Amino acid sequence: MGGNPRTTPPSRSDWLNRPLSEAQQRYALDDVRFLEPLYRWVRETLEEKGLADALREESDRFARELAAQDDPDMHYLRLRGGWALSDERQKLLRSLVIWREQAARRKDRPRSRVVPDAALIALAESRPDSLPGLSRIPDLSPGIIRRYGELLLDMLAADPSGLPALPAVIPGPLTRDQQALYKKLRKRLVAVAEARGIPIELLAPRRRLEAMIQQAAMGEDPCSGGLFEEQWRRELLEPLQDDIRGILTP
Missing domain, CATH: 1.10.150 (DNA polymerase; domain 1)
Structure with a gap:
């Protein structure tokens, strides 16, 4: 009824907002506090099962996969919804994803706040050639079009045959x-x-x-x-x- 309004717990707060609040920073530090005892427990459990080497090898694998995820040139492979695009359109998608990755890092913003994945796929597929055409892409907000519309149109106008070859195609779902x-x-x-x-x-x-x-x-x-x-x-x-x-x- 009355009393002080309830505050939002850190776990349900907006972690995309910057700077993080003191409560969010304390919450994040609490997570880190448990890493060392958790590591000891995992190591001892694996040693008991005769799998001591698994911890090292899996840690190395995770590190390699994380490094690959941070490679702007390969990030397009994570947009699994783009598998149905032709090779030429995937090349265009890759160029859009590389640009978004660079913009997100430069502005220190989440990728989805620059241009969402679904919008990048739709752009590569339909290749709109005007601002009204961009406005018909469902996941492109007016703010995104205002900030990046002209740049996106320039990128979409490029001839895909002149873009670098794909290192790999986006894998499709299983039949x-x-x-x-x-x-x-x-x-x-x-x-x-x-x-x-x-x-x-x-x-x-x-x-x-x-x-x-x-x-x-x-x-x-x-x-x-x-x-x-x-x-x-x-x-x-x-x-x-x-x-x-x-x-x-x-």
């Missing part, structure tokens, strides 16, 4: 048949994970399983790379290589 293979493969690996007391999400991350399925679809050996890159996984999964090949290359 229905591939989804069935995914479920069958995951079920086989769940048995290994449960036997060793390892979460299946750690032993066989979904994206890696999807990559294996797509490798097999292209006629490549699904057991080359992927889950077999790290030594600790390789030791657990090498006995299953024939099973994996049998599932993915019937």
